[in-house]
Amino acid sequence: MPTVSLLPADLLRWLPRLAVMQGGGLESLIKAISGLGQVGPKPEFAHGANADTWPKVRRALLDSGLLEAIDTGVTDAPMLQFHPDLSRWLNANRDTESRLETTRNHQRHYFQFAGQLRQRRHRDPQASALLTRLERANLHHAVDGALAQGEEWALEFVDRIGELFSEIGEPWDDLHSRAETLARHLGGDPWRLRLSNQAQHLFESREFRAAEQILHELLAGLETDAHFERASAWARIAHCR
Known part of the structure; x- marks a missing residue:
């Protein structure tokens, strides 16, 4: 069963930046809004994040079953759907600063x-x-x-x-x-x-x-x-x- 708490601490620190997303969203929008991923030629990363941050977070969430990538058929970026356990964790661990x-x-x-x-x-x-x-x-x-x-x-x-x-x-x-x-x-x-x-x-x-x-x-x-x-x-x- 997917468990957020089992993720490495260096990845957990970034997850609250996903809390504003309502159960997921297009990956391109998630990266831009969270500041964790590169979008366009001049990305605006969150403080401390870089081009490697999102790929690591994405892979960990996919491998743990906390995230599902769905091909929309009409966009290059997939739709990323949060597992209910991830959504509950995000709601309980909102970061005021971000x-x-x-x-x-x-x-x-x-x-x-x-x-x-x-x-x-x-x-x-x-x-x-x-x-x-x-x-x-x-x-x-x-x-x-x-x-x-x-x-x-x-x-x-x-x-x-x-x-x-x-x-x-x-x-x-x-x-x-x-x-x-x-x-x-x-x-x-x-x-x-x-x-x-x-x-x-x-x-x-x-x-x-x-x-x-x-x-x-x-x-x-x-x-x-x-x-x-x-x-x-x-x-x-x-x-x-």
Whole structure:
């Protein structure tokens, strides 16, 4: 039977950085969020971690039966599923020092992932729906946290989640209501959601020029330091051309 406590101490020290993941996730996202693995040409490792850290942790978890790698069929990275014993251990051994960092990473990486899924939905709706189902728990956890913290970019996050969840029949009315409440709290009409939804409907109707105009209107109303929202709008504009 899998037992976390039997793992070497030098590997156990890294496991709390996985606690933010909701029962697992795509390996590429787990590595980036935990800071334990190399993702891209300029990886950002957690303090003390290096390129060898994740391969060792991964191998130990797989060999002990605490982790299962599942081929999604639509991504290069496999889906890593935590054994219930590992999930229970992670919930009982959360590390306060790394929790804030990994929670922030989790929210921002899944914000970006939701944007990627939304774009992929137009090219390959079946793959997008599959990945949304597989990552539903992480997507919901991330957007829930962003809303609870009152992040401005949570409004765009809800917009992305809404499209994805609607596609798989997952309820999201509560998220939309919370986003509208947050928008009013931040000041004024929830115009970002309104403009973003307008642009998306125009895009889906293949009215690309009109969608681009709406997105430029959205950009004009954003603060210069709204980095996530601005990057998202520019990415969507690129798809209109």
